[in-house]
Amino acid sequence: MHKRNWYLIPYSLWIALFVIAPIVLIVYYSLLGLDGEFTLANYENFFTSTYLTMTLSSFWYAFLITLFSLLIGYPTAYLLTRTKHKQLWLLLIILPTWINLLLKTYAFIGLFSTYGFANQVLEAIGIGRKQILFTDFSFVFVSVYIFIPFMILPIFNALEKLNPSLVDASRDLGASNWTTFRRVIFPLTLDGVKSGAQLVFIPALSLFMITRLIAGNRVITLGTAIEQHFLVTQDWGMGATIAVFLIIAMAIIMALTSTKRKKGVTS
Amino acid sequence: MTKKWKISNLYLILVFVILYAPIVYLSIYSFNSADNMTNFESFTWDWYKEVFQDGRLLIIVLNTLVIALLSAAISTILGVIGAIGIHAVRRKRVETSLLTLNSILIVSPDVIIGASFLIFFTILGIKLGFTSVLLSHIAFSVPIVVIMVLPKLQEMSPTLVDAARDLGASRLDVLTKVILPYITPGIFAGFFTALTYSLDDFAVTFFVTGNGFTTLSVEIYSLARQGISMKINALSTLIFLFTLALVLGYYFLNKRRAERPLVRPEVS
Numbered sequence: 214m215h216k217r218n219w220y221l222i223p224y225s226l227w228i229a230l231f232v233i234a235p236i237v238l239i240v241y242y243s244l245l246g247l248d249g250e251f252t253l254a255n256y257e258n259f260f261t262s263t264y265l266t267m268t269l270s271s272f273w274y275a276f277l278i279t280l281f282s283l284l285i286g287y288p289t290a291y292l293l294t295r296t297k298h299k300q301l302w303l304l305l306i307i308l309p310t311w312i313n314l315l316l317k318t319y320a321f322i323g324l325f326s327t328y329g330f331a332n333q334v335l336e337a338i339g340i341g342r343k344q345i346l347f348t349d350f351s352f353v354f355v356s357v358y359i360f361i362p363f364m365i366l367p368i369f370n371a372l373e374k375l376n377p378s379l380v381d382a383s384r385d386l387g388a389s390n391w392t393t394f395r396r397v398i399f400p401l402t403l404d405g406v407k408s409g410a411q412l413v414f415i416p417a418l419s420l421f422m423i424t425r426l427i428a429g430n431r432v433i434t435l436g437t438a439i440e441q442h443f444l445v446t447q448d449w450g451m452g453a454t455i456a457v458f459l460i461i462a463m464a465i466i467m468a469l470t471s472t473k474r475k476k477g478v479t480s
Numbered sequence: 481m482t483k484k485w486k487i488s489n490l491y492l493i494l495v496f497v498i499l500y501a502p503i504v505y506l507s508i509y510s511f512n513s514a515d516n517m518t519n520f521e522s523f524t525w526d527w528y529k530e531v532f533q534d535g536r537l538l539i540i541v542l543n544t545l546v547i548a549l550l551s552a553a554i555s556t557i558l559g560v561i562g563a564i565g566i567h568a569v570r571r572k573r574v575e576t577s578l579l580t581l582n583s584i585l586i587v588s589p590d591v592i593i594g595a596s597f598l599i600f601f602t603i604l605g606i607k608l609g610f611t612s613v614l615l616s617h618i619a620f621s622v623p624i625v626v627i628m629v630l631p632k633l634q635e636m637s638p639t640l641v642d643a644a645r646d647l648g649a650s651r652l653d654v655l656t657k658v659i660l661p662y663i664t665p666g667i668f669a670g671f672f673t674a675l676t677y678s679l680d681d682f683a684v685t686f687f688v689t690g691n692g693f694t695t696l697s698v699e700i701y702s703l704a705r706q707g708i709s710m711k712i713n714a715l716s717t718l719i720f721l722f723t724l725a726l727v728l729g730y731y732f733l734n735k736r737r738a739e740r741p742l743v744r745p746e747v748s
Contacts, residue, residue: 218565218568218569219565220562220565220568221565221566221568221569222565223558223561223562224558224562224565224566224626225565227562227619227622228578230619231597231600231619231622232584232585234600235593235596235597235599235600236584238596238600239592239595239596239599242599285495288491289491289492289495292489292492293492296492304731305496305499308727309499311680311723311727312503312719312723313679313680313682313696313697313700313716313719313723314680314682314697315700315701316503316506316700316719316720317502317503319506319700319704319716320503320506320716322517322704322708323506323509323517323713324501324502324517326517326518328516328518328519329517329518330505330518333518358498358499361499362499411587415589416590418589419589419590419591419592421591421683422682422683422686425705426701426704426705435591436591436683439591439595440591440686443595443598443687444686449599452595453595453599456591456596459591463587463589463592
């Protein structure tokens, strides 16, 4: 086989231009000050309390969003595997993910507004009207709403792969439902949970549209900060620096949640 | 036992209701004669009329569709070429690093892609607008096409290609008469996904679009920032129905394809 692999030429060109070059440029810009000179000032800046607090709170929100997605998504995925028309139900879960994100977020502006449906319900059951829009709650709620199909899907797939005789065996050996879940089902579907967490956590760190529309400017995520620096204050250097840290965070999360290679060894 | 069954069903139903409630809510109020999402006064088609009479909005819809179709078509071609290229790589290490590079744009958050492309286009001197949006959409759709086509190539028996070569087929014949027909389902899936990626994208477009050019997502965002208008509701309902038709159409098309017995490429 001494023929050249011509197919790789356009593809490699794409990789060089749109994968490698942009990353290099982000790192390059993170080293530039506002005056265009090389400097480490952006990195010094990042380690001041303003940016560190923002990073921490961004992680905290992403953690909350992932946690609630998991708490709601796992039982949903589990119950889905028990239904009769699994594939149809699954399609219904996936369908909303095809709908433009903006539309779903926009709907919540109406639902959560001062006289909106949510407040009408609250009033009817006697709790009374509350400020829902522009709060932490609405931000987490809408984010969970947007991300939950991405949590359900990998868990559903993991549950489908689970050998049911293992569950039966556990029951036969006298384990309670809870023990079976904790010792058999959950550990065996952990890979699904991990990839779900990865699919939710990384985008949750970088959200900026939902923070602007739903949370007002109360919640600032890494994504909001990057958008702010690039498109509003035009401080590309600082924006690129935050982007570098977001990329690092992403790499760490992917390393933590990736189990595919290990799985190959054990099975 | 029946009680437990009921509770679990109730939970599922609740999840589905919450999942669909916002979209239904949005659509219902698009027929509201009052311009708010809280008091339904009376039924009207006015907002839909307004959408169809808004020339600027229709141009934006057209822009969005042109970008989606063009970027999906070009990225499908690039992606198929890439997948065939990766498949032909013999050394495992090269293959793994190519696949890693391929997955970078899939896992990267949109903000990172948008920001880095913005720098990239500015440095190259490409004017922000149609070209930059199209190039970005092609760029982030290519890896997903590769991912969808590659498994098809891997499941294809290499003896098929060998047999074709032995029977005297040229390399072009092998490509157009053996490989491409075999991986067609993967190509369709890739094209369709690229299409929806492009239609759905907001963040990347938001970064690389200049002043003169807008797609629907970006337009809805700027409208929504100004507040609620039932015109957005009407527009949203139309987009929702369009998406529904697209997804269901693809789903049933795929189902029919799967049920159809395998058609040999030579026959056609």
